[in-house]
Amino acid sequence: MSKEILLGDEAIGLGAIHAGISGVYGYPGTPSTEIFEFIERRTKKKGDVHAFWSTNEKVAYEEALGMSWAGKRVLVCMKHVGLNVAADAFMNSALTGTNGGLVLAVADDPGMHSSQNEQDSRYFAQFALIPCFEPRNQQESYDMMLEAFEMSEELAIPVMVRLITRIAHSRSAVTTQSAHPQNPLNPTKEIKRWTLLPSNARVQYAHLTDKQPELLKRAENSIHNELELRGKRGVISCGLSENYLRENLDEDHDLSILSIRQYPMPAEKIRTLVEHVDELLILEDGYPLVENTVRGLFGLIGTEVKGRMTGDLPRTGELNPDLVREALGLPKLETAHSHTGDIALRPPALCKGCPHTDSFKALNEALNTFEDPQVFSDIGCYTLAALPPLEAIHSCVAMGASIGMAAGAAHAGYSPAVAAIGDSTFSHGGITPMLSAVQQEVNLNVLILDNDTVAMTGTQRSMSTGRALDDIVHGTGIDPEHVRIIVPLPKNHDENVKIMREELAHEGPSVIIARRTCIEAIKGH
Amino acid sequence: MQKNIILAGVGGQGILSVAYVFDNAALDAGFFFKQAEVHGMAQRGGAVQSNLRYSDVEIHSDVIPEGRCDMVLAVEPLEVMRYWHYLKPDGWVVTSITPYVNIPDYPEIDTLLADLAAFPHMVMVDTGHLARAAGNLRSQNMVTVGAASNLLEFTEEQLLKHVEGLFARKGEKVVAVNRKAFLYGRAAGAFFRALVDGGLDAVKAVKLCSKIKPETMAVALAPAWVERLRNDEALLDTILESGSDVSAES
Numbered sequence: 001m002s003k004e005i006l007l008g009d010e011a012i013g014l015g016a017i018h019a020g021i022s023g024v025y026g027y028p029g030t031p032s033t034e035i036f037e038f039i040e041r042r043t044k045k046k047g048d049v050h051a052f053w054s055t056n057e058k059v060a061y062e063e064a065l066g067m068s069w070a071g072k073r074v075l076v077c078m079k080h081v082g083l084n085v086a087a088d089a090f091m092n093s094a095l096t097g098t099n100g101g102l103v104l105a106v107a108d109d110p111g112m113h114s115s116q117n118e119q120d121s122r123y124f125a126q127f128a129l130i131p132c133f134e135p136r137n138q139q140e141s142y143d144m145m146l147e148a149f150e151m152s153e154e155l156a157i158p159v160m161v162r163l164i165t166r167i168a169h170s171r172s173a174v175t176t177q178s179a180h181p182q183n184p185l186n187p188t189k190e191i192k193r194w195t196l197l198p199s200n201a202r203v204q205y206a207h208l209t210d211k212q213p214e215l216l217k218r219a220e221n222s223i224h225n226e227l228e229l230r231g232k233r234g235v236i237s238c239g240l241s242e243n244y245l246r247e248n249l250d251e252d253h254d255l256s257i258l259s260i261r262q263y264p265m266p267a268e269k270i271r272t273l274v275e276h277v278d279e280l281l282i283l284e285d286g287y288p289l290v291e292n293t294v295r296g297l298f299g300l301i302g303t304e305v306k307g308r309m310t311g312d313l314p315r316t317g318e319l320n321p322d323l324v325r326e327a328l329g330l331p332k333l334e335t336a337h338s339h340t341g342d343i344a345l346r347p348p349a350l351c352k353g354c355p356h357t358d359s360f361k362a363l364n365e366a367l368n369t370f371e372d373p374q375v376f377s378d379i380g381c382y383t384l385a386a387l388p389p390l391e392a393i394h395s396c397v398a399m400g401a402s403i404g405m406a407a408g409a410a411h412a413g414y415s416p417a418v419a420a421i422g423d424s425t426f427s428h429g430g431i432t433p434m435l436s437a438v439q440q441e442v443n444l445n446v447l448i449l450d451n452d453t454v455a456m457t458g459t460q461r462s463m464s465t466g467r468a469l470d471d472i473v474h475g476t477g478i479d480p481e482h483v484r485i486i487v488p489l490p491k492n493h494d495e496n497v498k499i500m501r502e503e504l505a506h507e508g509p510s511v512i513i514a515r516r517t518c519i520e521a522i523k524g525h
Numbered sequence: 526m527q528k529n530i531i532l533a534g535v536g537g538q539g540i541l542s543v544a545y546v547f548d549n550a551a552l553d554a555g556f557f558f559k560q561a562e563v564h565g566m567a568q569r570g571g572a573v574q575s576n577l578r579y580s581d582v583e584i585h586s587d588v589i590p591e592g593r594c595d596m597v598l599a600v601e602p603l604e605v606m607r608y609w610h611y612l613k614p615d616g617w618v619v620t621s622i623t624p625y626v627n628i629p630d631y632p633e634i635d636t637l638l639a640d641l642a643a644f645p646h647m648v649m650v651d652t653g654h655l656a657r658a659a660g661n662l663r664s665q666n667m668v669t670v671g672a673a674s675n676l677l678e679f680t681e682e683q684l685l686k687h688v689e690g691l692f693a694r695k696g697e698k699v700v701a702v703n704r705k706a707f708l709y710g711r712a713a714g715a716f717f718r719a720l721v722d723g724g725l726d727a728v729k730a731v732k733l734c735s736k737i738k739p740e741t742m743a744v745a746l747a748p749a750w751v752e753r754l755r756n757d758e759a760l761l762d763t764i765l766e767s768g769s770d771v772s773a774e775s
């Protein structure tokens with residue numbers, strides 16, 4: 001046993017290493033990135049854990065499933081919206097089941113600190129009919145990994161561990177145990193289970209539904225779902241929100257409390273609590289999943305259920321101890337200073353000397369002959385070009401969406417249809433819409449901002465940069481004359497504007513690759 | 526005992542290094558601790574903070590409730606304002622007065638300093654001046670660690686051990702600079718308080734500190750300075766206008 005200071009993400013990573021994983025897969029995304037990075041760092045010397053970023057979350061999930069198929073334990077990690085991308089493989093893996101233990105660590109971002117939405121992955125676990133753990137602190141993040149791998153192997157089912165930003169990016173001391181050895185190579189012999197032809201899939205789906213009573217039983221008896229009956233006011237807290245509750249309570253409080261950290265929801269424990277209390281407050285970060293389930297369509301007879309749906313807590317955003325305090329009806333604490341209004345905001349911005357700045361300055365000028373031109377864009381550092389002073393892009397929806405949306409707008413008659421996308425985003429989700437656009441000969445202009453790295457999430461290795469990127473673009477079948485490469489530097493500004501104008505004038509698909517390495521990536525190497 | 530500190534600054538200023546020193550000192554001292562931080566988009570030059578809590582009993586929330594914060598420790602003066610409503614009634618602010626201007630509407634610095642100076646439990650240090658004297662402007666974060674250290678449960682050795690540990694990878698020279706930055710911050714924080722406790726106006730006190738050679742700052746010398754400035758109203762302006770720094774002993 002030893003003690004280490006770890007982020008919640010790192011505790012997940014170390015838990016997985018000590019559970020005996022042979023591989024970790026993922027695609028970067030705040031707040032999940034540090035899980036993978038920790039494992040990569042920690043196992044590099046020994047080299048006994050495969051750790052290489054995948055092109056996107058779907059690929060990561062499938063690679064992980066393959067490793068499980070081969071009998072080894074594997075962790076796959078991503079941010080919440082990444083699970084949308086991996087959803088096809090994820091949902092079906094609940095039917096195939098696992099061979100070696102497979103754990104999916106997914107990090108949600110309530111409050112949208114660095115995300116486009118605050119979707120709640122617990123719904124995905126429920127949707128796929130798989131168990132889900134929700135740690136409330138760093139120690140539990142570590143401990144639950146061992147448990148999750150055991151359960152995955154024992155019940156042959158993928159297991160989700162759901163984190164939120166607040167635990168992913170918070171540090172504390174964690175007591176660790178000795179490592180479990182890795183599994184030997186032992187590919188599955190059950191071919192039908194992995195071949196989801198309708199006839200097999202029906203059997204597998206029945207197996208999955210048959211597992212549900214066992215999953216429920218385990219959740220009912222879990223040490224992670226603690227019920228303590230006291231007075232007639234009740235609280236259900238999910239995961240980390242229990243900390244906000246305890247922060248506001250003395251030892252001798254008179255609330256009856258159920259803490260939930262393992263799903264499916266422990267129905268019996270909830271029933272016992274509901275029958276004991278007159279009033280029930282439900283605390284959960286993310287969507288009101290437990291709250292809506294407990295209330296049902298028509299509410300409970302005899303028990304008032306309060307939470308995000310009743311205005312006792314905000315419907316959206318991250319919880320905190322102050323919001324919980326208010327919902328408990330406790331008075332505000334006294335402070336030394338009141339809130340200072342109107343403090344100048346300090347939004348994030350592109351670094352000084354960033355190649356994206358030069359690309360967008362050129363694009364802004366090239367487009368200034370059009371009336372109110374709108375540029376479809378994507379997700380990465382370059383999304384900051386939406387803010388002043390550049391204000392060069394006008395959409396950001398989902399990784400790769402810029403190209404598909406530009407194509408759709410072009411089909412509708414919009415011109416010029418311009419998409420601006422980063423190199424990593426291009427490999428993640430841009431290649432398929434690009435192929436589609438070229439094959440359909442859509443009149444669109446794609447600006448690929450090749451800064452040689454995945455900058456936004458901390459300069460990870462990009463899969464399609466430089467030569468590889470050029471080859472992929474040419475491989476779509478595009479006319480090579482309309483693939484142009486520019487170097488976004490202030491001294492090339494006029495030349496770059498000219499090239500952009502030429503391609504804007506071209507009827508049909510064109511690609512401009514703006515190639516210059518990210519400043520942060522240069523510093524880091 | 527429980528201490529709750531909000532570390533505040535701008536992405537890139539090294540808030541997480543400040544947290545590293547305190548986290549490790551807290552672990553060594555056998556305290557429970559939790560420290561929540563900001564990663565991701567805001568790190569690109571945006572406002573960043575970290576909530577650091579240590580205690581001799583278990584800590585629940587990773588974030589500090591309003592009214593339970595013991596200290597706002599800021600590497601940048603404007604950033605104090607975003608968080609000081611979290612301070613408990615007897616809470617403290619320890620802040621750099623060196624502005625980090627990366628926005629067009631940054632407030633007028635003298636107004637800002639006057640607003641901060643009006644808060645009684647205040648420690649102000651000129652991190653720019655002190656870090657430069659230590660040998661590298663980037664060590665401003667360690668200056669603030671030093672300035673705060675006078676108000677915390679750790680000894681100089683306990684903190685210095687982790688200042689050294691943090692920079693060991695970067696070589697002896699960087700370690701030496703950051704050690705110095707810490708010690709200058711520690712001395713400047715104490716000297717500033719001694720001036721203010723002796724009756725000197727906080728803005729004047731920090732302006733004076735900005736012109737004093739950091740290696741000469743000592744609490745014992747503060748009363749004499751308060752006395753001299755009281756007797757000679759023009760003295761501070763003369764010092765501020767002079768090109769070179771003065772010794773605290775002079």
Ligand SMILES: Cc1ncc(C[n+]2csc(CCOP(=O)(O)OP(=O)(O)O)c2C)c(N)n1
Pocket residue numbers: 027028029030057079081082083085379380381382399421422423424425426449451453454455456457462
């Ligand atoms: C489905 C999904 N996965 C991951 C992310 C997190 N994410 C946002 S931007 C980005 C990388 C962008 O890299 P690149 O396109 O090369 O742009 P750069 O930041 O280098 O400018 C990632 C991984 C996300 N928002 N959505």
Ligand code: SF4
Pocket residue numbers: 349350351353354355356381382451455456518519520521569
């Ligand atoms: S990290 Fe790189 S890509 Fe991102 S803003 Fe800075 S220089 Fe530009």
